[in-house]
Amino acid sequence: SARDMEGPLQLVRSLVPPLSAQKHKGQDGRIGVVGGCQEYTGAPYFAAISALKVGADLSHVFCTREAAPVIKSYSPELIVHPVLVKCISKEAPRLASAVLGRGSCRLVAQHGSLLSQGILEASRARDVPVVIDADGLWLLAQHPALVHGYRRAVLTPNHVEFHRLSEAVLRGPVDGTDRREAVRRLSQALGNVTVVQKGEQDVLSDGQHVLECAHEGSGRRCGGQGDLLAGALGVLVHWALLAGPEKTNGSSPLLLAALGACALTRQCSRQAFEKHGRSTTTSDMIAEVGPAFRRLFEP
Numbered sequence: 001s002a003r004d005m006e007g008p009l010q011l012v013r014s015l016v017p018p019l020s021a022q023k024h025k026g027q028d029g030r031i032g033v034v035g036g037c038q039e040y041t042g043a044p045y046f047a048a049i050s051a052l053k054v055g056a057d058l059s060h061v062f063c064t065r066e067a068a069p070v071i072k073s074y075s076p077e078l079i080v081h082p083v084l085v086k087c088i089s090k091e092a093p094r095l096a097s098a099v100l101g102r103g104s105c106r107l108v109a110q111h112g113s114l115l116s117q118g119i120l121e122a123s124r125a126r127d128v129p130v131v132i133d134a135d136g137l138w139l140l141a142q143h144p145a146l147v148h149g150y151r152r153a154v155l156t157p158n159h160v161e162f163h164r165l166s167e168a169v170l171r172g173p174v175d176g177t178d179r180r181e182a183v184r185r186l187s188q189a190l191g192n193v194t195v196v197q198k199g200e201q202d203v204l205s206d207g208q209h210v211l212e213c214a215h216e217g218s219g220r221r222c223g224g225q226g227d228l229l230a231g232a233l234g235v236l237v238h239w240a241l242l243a244g245p246e247k248t249n250g251s252s253p254l255l256l257a258a259l260g261a262c263a264l265t266r267q268c269s270r271q272a273f274e275k276h277g278r279s280t281t282t283s284d285m286i287a288e289v290g291p292a293f294r295r296l297f298e299p
Contacts, residue, residue, distance in 0.1 A: 005263070008211060011251060012260035013297045015236070015243045016055075029056035031234045032095040033102055034088065034119060035135070036063030040103030041070045043134070046224045046282055047102045048078050050231030053289035054264070060095070062088055092122035096238035097129040099230050101136025120146050127152060129237045129254070133230050137161045141168040149191030154237060154254055156196045156230060162186070179203045180210045194254040198226065202262040206252045211259050217266035218273035224282030225265060232289075233261035260297070267292040
């Protein structure tokens with residue numbers, strides 16, 4: 001319920017860094033979105049622009065050469081790299097977090113090094129947090145060891161992706177009658193990475209604790225909402241880790257960041273739906289990020 005969420009959301013509010021003229025560009029986050037191919041250019045754009053709208057200072061997109069000019073044309077505010085593998089190890093140390101799997105056309109199936117060598121190894125070596133969704137989850141179902149035990153990873157599967165990943169990791173069918181326990185079990189089996197199962201109510205677990213996001217959204221299910229969530233989560237994870245344990249009151253920083261991103265996405269959906277109804281699209285939701293963020297997290 002909304003009342004049950006108020007305590008954790010208050011902790012999320014404490015993670016938001018104050019704005020200051022004394023800061024330099026990049027302190028509030030350099031986010032890297034990995035994905036984008038000839039067929040899919042919208043998903044990485046939505047994730048990257050959402051990160052900027054939430055409050056990241058810089059947003060990079062690493063995509064195929066064919067996708068780069070298209071994504072560049074969507075917004076001059078994004079830094080678009082027309083490569084998927086070569087630049088990533090070089091840029092990873094400068095990133096506050098990485099968002100993987102947005103519209104990558106399962107290129108990871110052809111280039112297994114994309115996640116294992118290009119991103120996850122570089123990220124893990126430098127403790128860079130990673131948010132993994134969509135085609136990234138498809139790869140993890142084939143190679144779960146890529147993320148096992150990395151406590152700065154957050155997975156954001158929908159219903160189908162969750163069952164595919166759970167069956168691969170747990171080597172058996174998933175009991176869908178208790179979502180909370182199912183999400184906890186998957187997190188534990190992956191070495192306590194944070195898992196966010198998206199649904200009518202989002203269920204989140206780090207293997208020890210379980211939270212539910214029941215914040216009111218809307219009945220509209222347009223494509224791209226998961227991209228908004230992933231981009232927002234990339235920023236909030238960075239802020240949560242930056243804030244330190246004194247701000248999280250003993251709670252998992254990644255779990256709080258995930259709750260905040262889920263609530264924000266739902267609030268954007270609600271506000272956009274109030275204006276546009278059935279015609280609501282993800283672009284309408286992204287236009288609501290600023291007002292929704294202020295309503296949820298700022299006095």
